[in-house]
Amino acid sequence: MFYREAGDFKVSYRDDSQTFPIKFDRYRYYVVLAVAFGIIPFIINDYWANALLLPFLIYAIAAIGLNILVGYCGQVSLGTGGFMAVGAYACYKLMTAFPDVSMFIHVLLAGGITAIVGVLFGLPSLRIKGFYLAVATLAAQFFLVWLFNRVPWFYNYSASGQINAPERDVFGIIITGPNAPAWATYLFCLIFLTLCAILARNLTRGTTGRTWMAIRDMDIAAEIIGVNPLKAKLTAFAVSSFFVGIAGALFFAVYLGAVEVGEVFGIQKSFLVLFMVIIGGLGSIFGSFAGAAFLVLLPVVLKVVGVDVLGWPTDIVAHLQLVIVGALIVMFLILEPHGLAQLWRVAKEKLRLWPFPH
């Protein structure tokens, strides 16, 4: 009834090619933005920020990054944790070396450095495909974590081997360190997420995104019709690592504040982000959000239900959580291999015809 193209006349090419061509979609997008920027910062408190909102925002950035590589370009990567570590350590080195520069620039530069590292580890993708590539990216994961653990220069020779985020501000508002207010950290991450999402959405709609998808669907055929696989694959690795690096920098500097690399950016993190992408939906920006929200919420909900409501011991709940997450993943793959994004698409198709489905 209200979700359809009919009656929404476009009078210029600009209008016709906008990101959300359907009016209802567009207004929904503005409302979400208005709530996220205008309402949540005023009602947020420390618990909500640290337990749900910050991890969601940061994982969403990482999931968008990985989705570009896996979902749009078809190159499976298990090195996300390692690339997040690059972002975190780059951010740390920049923060301590140039204390006066704005955090915005540090985080962006950290993303850029990660992009360069990502391209380096993406080079083998020109020769290796499929599973072999997935396992090859494990080399990045283990090598990078080892590097940050063993070379003291990266953690500024601190005795514990940890990195701790010093207090830094943006326009006089403290963003990192224990004294940062919840709304400031939230807004800081939200700005990055919004920029990343807009960038990703428009990249995947344009020439670059189409060459990625051509490579994903059949790389040899794409090559024959004139897509340069070297350029397509390496740009995918660069853009993906850029986002993942930003996520890593935010995860360390804004969310955790102190990081021990093997624990925080281990192989488990790579799998977690990959799960978000798969459960959310491969090749969908909305799916990245949905997957991140789902996997951030699930442990919190299980903990609240298991420990607080039913009163079970925490270790049983922790094990039960593994069982439930595992079972859910398998169930999802069986029932809806295209993820939450597909449910959303189906819902939209239904809405378009509602209330007269024939």
Added chain:
Amino acid sequence: MSEQLVFAMEVILNGLMAGVLYALVALGFVLIYKASGIFNYAQGVMALFAAMTLVGIMNGQVPFAHVINATFGTHVYNFGWTIPALLAILLTMAVMVVLAWAVQQFVMRHLVGQEPIILFMATIGLAYFLEGVADLMWGSEIKTLDVGLPQGINLWLDEVTFNIFGYGFFIDNLDIVATVIAALLVGALVAFSQYTKQGRAMRAVADDHQAALSVGISLNFIWIMVWSVAGFVALVAGIMWGTKSGVQFSLSLIALKALPVLMLGGFTSIPGAIVGGLIIGVGEKLFEFAIGPMVGGATENWFAYVLALIFLVFRPQGLFGEKIIERV
């Protein structure tokens, strides 16, 4: 003979032994990959699950004791008996067969025809699930596993090498046993797939699913069988690793160590898994011995992966893998 060279020889020998253990895990991967094209990430957790079940059965633990006690307020922990190792191994094997059936019935059957990446993700989900179930069933504390395998330094070898080189090699008895068992296992698997009816059917399925189906081979049965055999290999690997370093969570991480072994050897080749395991075992021990002290040690964490990565750039299908032919 110089001292360094003798040390290096000892390192190589130890590396060979470690390689055999990697190869054992890798074997389980190859079996399932060949027969169904599924890359089974859960292989390592299966080894953990098998080892935990074995310990639990041997000690007469009550399954899910922790959960039962928490729910009903009871205090049951043990049946109060112990079961001899051999019988316990047989019982564990029965559990692994049931597990294989359940995996086929509830997971893999519904995923036939999906893309490989989806199947791979499903096995990761399975790994999480199994790990949780194993912890709930038998408790998550580190357990010792002793099925009566010899352990400790091999004195005879120590003495012989001392007489020859003037320096006794330290070789663990358990590693020697593992090597023998691995050799027997590979022999048995090859014989099984070459000379038995079921083995031939398995190879037929590996070759071409549809053709196998059309000559009357039951895919369902073959896949349950393959998962059972992989479960058996996981049990053997679990016993070896469990005896060596205790039954604990890190056991499931050896699955990751098996990945570069597979890449080196090729996903589809049983001899490849063995040779790959040996190369990785020797390579990482030698690298740690020669280069490790210069760069801060613990290079074993990544050496295998980087070696496999560099190797693959030159030969994408691995040492013994089938040549990858691509068509549009």
